[in-house]
Amino acid sequence: MTASSEQNSFSKGMKSDLVAEALRRRISDERWSIGTKLPTEPELAGTYAVGLNTVRRAVGLLVDEGIVVRRQGSGTYVAGLPPTPRRRLLGVLVPSTSYYYPRVIEGIERAATAAGAGVILASSENRLALEQEQTRRLLDNGVDGLILVPNLNLTDDPQVHVDALHRLPVPYVLVERRPPRPAPDDPTSYVVTHxxxxxxxxxxxxxxxxxxxxxxxxxxxxxxxxxxxxxxxxxxxxxxxxxxxxxxxxxxxxxxxxxxxxxxxxxxxxxxxxxxxxxxxxxxxxxxxxxxxxxxxxxxxxxxxxxxxxxxxxxxxxxxxPPKSDIGASAAEFLLRRITQGPDVPARRLELQPRLVVRESCGGSGNFAGTDRRVRAVTAST
Incomplete structure (x- = not known):
């Protein structure tokens, strides 16, 4: 499978998972009784701004869970109420909350909110010792997964630092960092700017x-x-x-x-x-x-x-x-998929292309140079 087709497949899977979760919440929050007819699939596609095939996959997930049932020629009906899940918590550790990372954090929070998850934010203040301490605090707060920006630039051996993360008790995704000398079977997922x-x-x-x-x-x-x-x-x-x-x-x-x-x-x-x-x-x-x-x-x-x-x-x-908000959102989506679907979800590595904004210091007037080609490459480990 090519990188682009693999990315398309992954994106579709993420979207259908998110729509399925939105439908579960809607069924629970609006207290639809058993036998209530759901909106049509075209109506749901319009509501969630996704394609019809994405809605069909999402509804199929609810059918498999026994939450809804399709009746030929009639529609889709509530067959059972979804269990009330514990709200997922994402721990986010960045080097700074005042420069570069605020828009990354905004993207993480946007994706987490869409999935009904919460975010606990911490900063290492560009200090290795505090990074370790804050990671422990996030774990003590019961987070289900971690989005990390480790201070690899401050370590004597960055790869050893990354390898130590493999022992974390929850899944994690790196942001704007990648393993410098990974083994071929390195399980680390990351989202970075190219x-x-x-x-x-x-x-x-x-x-x-x-x-x-x-x-x-x-x-x-x-x-x-x-x-x-x-x-x-x-x-x-x-x-x-x-x-x-x-x-x-x-x-x-x-x-x-x-x-x-x-x-x-x-x-x-x-x-x-x-x-x-x-x-x-x-x-x-x-x-x-x-x-x-x-x-x-x-x-x-x-x-x-x-x-x-x-x-x-x-x-x-x-x-x-750099596409900071998209970096954060992609990392959160990666992590949520791993949390909800378990360790069998393959590691993902994503690079997003930045754009050049031309302004007066080069004689421009605020135009974007070139095309906004965000996705540079995607690979998956198996």
């Missing part, structure tokens, strides 16, 4: 505007810094751009003085475009570039990665926008 695709989109856009000397304001020891840096270097070589080592710099944290010095290097070395791993560093660069007499975007075009606060820059920043 970061390299976003970097290439940014670099290709700058090159299309005529920039050949493109600098890099990078970060060290973040969860994605190695991926972003590697993609920048690969894009520079693949697009035939001129490497400028003095303008390709990484820091754990960038101070205002360091950004000022970097802007001076761009001015003095003829760097006309810069890719920044982070909106805040990019916004600082805009201010210091102008103080040095550089016009943005005429003398220096800037593209940021994250698109958290990019639109509020002066001028507004062109930015790579």
């Amino acid at each position: 970061h390299a695709g976003g970097v290439f989109a940014a670099m290709r856009h700058l090159a299309s505007l005529g920039h050949t000397r493109i600098g890099y304001v990078g970060r060290r020891r973040t969860g994605t810094s190695a991926l972003i840096t590697e993609a920048y270097e690969l894009a520079t070589a693949s697009l035939g751009l001129e490497a400028v080592p003095e303008a390709s710099v990484q820091r754990v944290e960038w101070s205002s003085e360091e950004i000022h010095d970097y802007a001076a290097v761009c001015r003095d070395r003829g760097v006309t475009g810069v890719f920044c791993h982070g909106d805040r560093d990019a916004a600082m660069l805009l201010g210091h570039a102008r103080r040095l007499g550089l016009r943005v975007p005429q003398d220096l075009a800037v593209v940021a990665y994250d698109d958290d606060i990019a639109e509020f820059g002066d001028p507004a920043l062109t930015a790579v926008a």
